[in-house]
Amino acid sequence: MAPSTDRVASHGRGGAGNIGKDDPTAHTNPQDLITPTLKSDHYTTGRGGSGNMAKNDPNHPEIARASQDVEAPSLREPEGPHHYGRGGAANVAGTTEEQERKRSEEAKREEGKGLVDKGKELLSKLGGKK
Known part of the structure; x- marks a missing residue:
C-alpha cells in the first residue's frame, strides 16, 4: 500500500474545525507578495x-x-509595570531593580507583623488611633 500524499494542516487558532487537508495550490508564492502598481488616472x-x-x-x-502607504503610530511603552497577554504574574513586565528592591523590603516588613499589628496599621490608614 502506497503512503498517502495528503497532508493534514491546521489553520487558525486551533480546534477540530480548523484541521483539514492541506491545499498545495493555496500556498503563498513570492510573486503573490509583489505590490501592484496603480493603473488608473487618479x-x-x-x-x-x-x-x-x-x-x-x-x-x-x-x-x-x-x-x-500609511505608517502605524509609534509604539510607546507605558511607564512602570505593565501587563501583556491574558493575565498572570508571568505577563507583567517593566519593573526596575529599584521597584523590585522596594517590593522585597515591603514583603520582609509584612512577614514579621502579626494579625494585631496589621489591624492597627489598617485602622491608622483609615484615620483611627495609632
Missing part, C-alpha cells in the same frame, strides 16, 4: 473626499505607492 491618498484624490503619473509609480 488614486486616493486618504479616507476619501475630493481633497484626497491625486493624479497618477505612470512614469513614476513609486510616488502613488508612497502616497498610499
Whole structure:
C-alpha cells in the first residue's frame, strides 16, 4: 500500500474545525507578495473626499505607492509595570531593580507583623488611633 500524499494542516487558532487537508495550490508564492502598481488616472491618498484624490503619473509609480502607504503610530511603552497577554504574574513586565528592591523590603516588613499589628496599621490608614 502506497503512503498517502495528503497532508493534514491546521489553520487558525486551533480546534477540530480548523484541521483539514492541506491545499498545495493555496500556498503563498513570492510573486503573490509583489505590490501592484496603480493603473488608473487618479488614486486616493486618504479616507476619501475630493481633497484626497491625486493624479497618477505612470512614469513614476513609486510616488502613488508612497502616497498610499500609511505608517502605524509609534509604539510607546507605558511607564512602570505593565501587563501583556491574558493575565498572570508571568505577563507583567517593566519593573526596575529599584521597584523590585522596594517590593522585597515591603514583603520582609509584612512577614514579621502579626494579625494585631496589621489591624492597627489598617485602622491608622483609615484615620483611627495609632
